[in-house]
Amino acid sequence: MDTHTHLEDLSNEIFFEIFDYLHALDIFTAFASLNKRILSILQSIRFHIMILNSHYDREINFLSSHLTFHAHQVISLKCYDTIHDRSAIISLLFNRHHFVNLQSCIFMLDNSSTELENVIKQVESLNRLVSFFIIQPDYKKINEKDKCDITRTILMNKSSSLRSIKLHYDYDYLDISTYTSNASNLISFELLISGLPNKVSVYSILPILRVCHRIRYLHVIIKHEMLVQNSNLNVSLQEPCINENDLPISLQVTSFDLSIFAKCSIRSIAYILRCMPNLIHFKFLHETRTVTPSFADDLVNGYTWQHMFEMHTPFLSKFDFHISIEKTCPKLDLDMVVNSFEYFVKKYPKWYMIIDRWATDVKDSLNSVQSNDNDDSQQCVTSLPHIIHLPNVNQIYFEPYINVGQGKDFQFILQACPNVIDLQMTPTDLVLSKFIDNRSLFSIFKQIKILKAVMRCDYVPSNFLSKLVQRFPSLTDIELQVYSFDDCIYAIDILLSHLKNLSYLKIYYIKDSGVDHPCSRNYIIDKRRQAFGFNIIDEHKINIIKNKESVEIRLS
Structure with missing residues (x-):
């Protein structure tokens, strides 16, 4: 008797449920060419579109070819305007298709040259829109006319369904x-x-x-x-007359x-x-x-x-x-x-x-800052228990400030928070001898389970990694930034071979390498089993993501 269940045996209701968890591109890629029954189901489901900056032009064209027959079924859209090999994706989609039943719309406007006139006109006619978000990265600027038109279109929208708006772009709203x-x-x-x-x-x-x-x-x-030429001026503000x-x-x-x-x-x-x-x-x-x-x-x-x-x-x-x-x-x-x-x-x-x-004058001499360092830090920690129950603190983030990181600040704060297990700091502060070699902190290091040391243009040197796994033997999750891809592979080797409880690691690198490394599932399995035995890892749970700036590995 054949007891196997085939894909075709699933009911339409189960397909509807499955498809509601998938994005349109995945659905069209996996199911669009199977059989007439699936095609019939695709005519009746709701579609969710997600276009990330990691997608390629060929994927967008493939998606668009299917949207010719399904655009009216799209209810949610999240779209980056720039992908790997193309820009102005938002205008392209709205020029080709009419998303008449769109309910949720998120635009990631990372392309300053995009013209949104047609997009704005279509958004204005969407009478089922519930949420509308526009997010502009800090380093990009939308042109002023589009910002004015978007703002007016959304805020003057008379649709009774619109509930939530997020307008995250530089605009004065005058x-x-x-x-x-x-x-x-x-x-x-x-x-x-x-x-x-x-x-x-x-x-x-x-x-x-x-x-x-x-x-x-x-x-x-x-x-x-602030205008660049006036960035150092002290601008005095006159408060308006308020009725x-x-x-x-x-x-x-x-x-x-x-x-x-x-x-x-x-x-x-x-x-x-x-x-x-x-x-x-x-x-x-x-x-x-x-x-x-x-x-x-x-x-x-x-x-x-x-x-x-x-x-x-x-x-x-x-x-x-x-x-x-x-x-x-x-x-x-x-x-x-x-x-x-x-x-x-x-x-x-x-x-x-x-x-x-912190210190307010960058020009202050280092000696004067150090002379008050212990007193100030101890005063802060002494005052904190009046405000917060320090034994409840399990996560600490040391921000990268100038004149901070002399070691004593970290010591006083960590010693005052005995149950911290999640630590985030800059690579420079992490490798600081006054911090990492401070014996009074060794017991605290050993209880840390989550560590993140990532900062632009800053990195953990490769010769520090052996000390890192020695100081933090209980780590389950770690994110580090190293200098090169070769250092990245070396870091992965060290972490896989010495941290028994490791579950997740992500290593960023600044300089790519012309030589690729087979950081495969089998490579990871072999490293873990060589160090900790055969049963240390479930090979079916391993997931690896590699790009030009990082390698991410999930072990469980």
Whole structure:
């Protein structure tokens, strides 16, 4: 009796379920030429398109040839505009096809020369669109006309189905004050407001609230762009005259995420919070290094925040606070800061405050920084338990700051967090002798399970790898950056041969090699079994991904 189940034995419902987990290109590649039954099923399913920057032109043409008959079935589209051997992919797709039933659309605009006129016209007609995202990398710029047209098209969209928008490109939104009120059902909005200091400020949020008055979840990023020739000037900002009796009151906003990379004042933040009387969750990120002394004092004064919340957001139940500033003399009094935020520690369970404090003058001599290094680090660690229960900390990320990495900072912090298992730092800091050879940290190194040391133009030298596996014998996941592809292969050999619990590794390299290496499944199996025995690895779970900048290996 034949008990084998064939693909053709599966019911249509199972095929529908399977196809809903696959992307259109995979479906067309694997199933489009099988038989009439499968072709019939393909006429009835929903398609999800994902075009990554790793795809090739031949794949896009193959996909497009099938979309000629199936474009109306596409409900989600995520597309990079530039692939390996072609650009302007978004315009190409929308010129060839009409995605009339599109519900989710994500554009990754990494090509500044793309013209989006036809794309914008088609998006304007999509009456089933639920979410629309545009993401522009920092190093690319969309042309100004397209940014203006995209913004107007999306924010003035009258479709009742549109719920979520993300506009992540450099734009000042000055023209939004000319829009009429949007009658859509938009409930989630994330946008980047970027421009010169005399055009963009926290007050730029006010026109947004006037137009999109049904929003519940708002995430705004404020960023100042400085002209290159004036990048070293200290720009003084004049706050606009605000009519306190004409503020847009957004009663439905319950979650507000504000990220500031620009000069601002506590007064401007208070005005925005006044517009959200029913706010429940407020997340505040401040990453502007240079601030005026008075604003720095207000920003880290818990009593100021307490008064502002009690006055304007009586229903606030969750407040996330992260701030980075530069403040010259007098030095920040950590005791004062901690004491002023005592109200929040008591009111909000598991509430954290993070303040990054480092040297403010790069020209300071190294000796003067070192002389205060231990005192400052110990003061920070002594104050931390008032804010956070350090035994609960299991993940630490040491950011790559100038004048940091002398070893003592790392020692004090790691010793204060006895249960940390996930560590991330720069390659330079990792190999620092004062850190890696510090005997008081050896026991902590041995409990680390996840380690990441990756940073552009920085790398772990190959002669350090033997010490690495000796110091961190319990690693299960590791990401490193080395110099060359040859160093990458050497690192893989060392890690596979010495870390018994290793489950995942990804090794980045800066310089490629003309000589390829057969980093195959059999090669990995042999390395692991030579070191740890036959049963150390399940060969069916091994997955290898290699490209021109990294080798990624998953062992389980």
